[in-house]
Amino acid sequence: MRLTTAQTKAGALIEALPWLTRFHGATVVIKYGGNAMIDDALKSGFAEDIVFLHHAGLRPVVVHGGGPQISSALDRLGIESTFTAGLRVTTPEAMQVVRMVLTGQVNRDIVGLVNRHGPFAVGMSGEDARLFTAVRKHAVVDGEPVDIGQVGEIVKVDPGAVGALIDNGRIPIVSSVARGDDGEIYNVNADTAAAALAVALEAHKLIVLTDVEGLYANWPDDSEVIDLLTADELATLMPTLSSGMVPKMEACLTAVKGGVPQAHVLDGRVPHSLLLEIFTNEGIGTMVMPG
Ligand SMILES: Nc1ncnc2c1ncn2[C@@H]1O[C@H](COP(=O)(O)OP(=O)(O)O)[C@@H](O)[C@H]1O
Numbered sequence: 001m002r003l004t005t006a007q008t009k010a011g012a013l014i015e016a017l018p019w020l021t022r023f024h025g026a027t028v029v030i031k032y033g034g035n036a037m038i039d040d041a042l043k044s045g046f047a048e049d050i051v052f053l054h055h056a057g058l059r060p061v062v063v064h065g066g067g068p069q070i071s072s073a074l075d076r077l078g079i080e081s082t083f084t085a086g087l088r089v090t091t092p093e094a095m096q097v098v099r100m101v102l103t104g105q106v107n108r109d110i111v112g113l114v115n116r117h118g119p120f121a122v123g124m125s126g127e128d129a130r131l132f133t134a135v136r137k138h139a140v141v142d143g144e145p146v147d148i149g150q151v152g153e154i155v156k157v158d159p160g161a162v163g164a165l166i167d168n169g170r171i172p173i174v175s176s177v178a179r180g181d182d183g184e185i186y187n188v189n190a191d192t193a194a195a196a197l198a199v200a201l202e203a204h205k206l207i208v209l210t211d212v213e214g215l216y217a218n219w220p221d222d223s224e225v226i227d228l229l230t231a232d233e234l235a236t237l238m239p240t241l242s243s244g245m246v247p248k249m250e251a252c253l254t255a256v257k258g259g260v261p262q263a264h265v266l267d268g269r270v271p272h273s274l275l276l277e278i279f280t281n282e283g284i285g286t287m288v289m290p291g
């Protein structure tokens with residue numbers, strides 16, 4: 001029997017039923033960033049997905065980065081961007097730009113896109129209500145600690161304000177800037193910040209959107225995506241990973257070891273990848289599970 005278009009659509013909705021049941025009330029922390037955040041149509045689609053999750057009874061929280069946007073702002077100001085071990089070397093001057101771009105620009109853009117659909121999104125910085133407290137982080141290169149400026153390592157998360165917003169029917173949108181008890185502000189990698197928040201909120205899932213299909217088994221060869229791996233398998237792989245995948249997979253590992261049952265890396269270039277991952281039987285991207 002040939003299915004009509006309407007029947008195919010009904011089939012897709014019914015496929016979502018067990019997942020709607022399973023994830024009703026679940027807190028999902030979504031890291032949105034970088035290169036998945038450049039295209040306008042994808043950005044609008046991302047906002048729709050977040051609102052869809054909200055209406056479907058999940059509790060979405062967005063933590064965002066904005067590395068490419070920071071780099072172009074620094075470039076316009078004639079400030080050079082350098083990275084050590086995947087982290088931006090952040091001078092006090094660069095830190096002002098990081099804060100301005102992440103909290104003042106990227107955060108506002110995402111809040112605006114979500115709020116096209118209703119009064120849901122509330123933007124926050126990790127500095128607000130002491131959400132993220134950080135200390136100065138040193139990168140390690142060839143076994144030696146290297147000063148990378150005002151880059152922060154999160155040592156404490158107070159998720160109270162985020163929880164209160166969710167309980168109030170809002171969708172928190174959080175920039176990855178942290179405060180220190182020393183009075184400094186710190187630039188935190190957004191993957192790392194998302195993992196720390198997922199653990200503190202006891203989230204059911206951490207989803208990291210990026211600009212590749214998932215973790216490739218033999219990078220730079222992109223013919224095989226690892227669809228599932230345990231935390232132990234990932235820990236073994238960690239020393240072999242490079243560039244932007246290091247903080248991403250480290251974030252998945254931290255989340256799962258911290259009690260989050262599932263952490264995913266998904267292709268943010270695929271329209272509605274969030275919905276495909278959460279509400280279809282196949283799932284997509286790379287999933288990390290405990291064990
Ligand atoms: N094993 C791997 N699998 C997939 N991507 C990898 C791998 N190793 C390194 N990469 C690189 O990591 C990049 C993702 O990190 P990054 O550019 O920091 O992402 P984002 O901008 O989404 O935060 C990919 O575009 C790819 O170039």
Ligand SMILES: CC(=O)N[C@@H](CCC(=O)OP(=O)(O)O)C(=O)O
Nearest residue numbers: 033034065066067087088189190
């Ligand atoms: C310390 C550090 O490197 N911070 C990042 C923060 C933004 C970020 O993580 O953005 P993406 O997720 O878009 O890469 C940076 O300055 O680029």
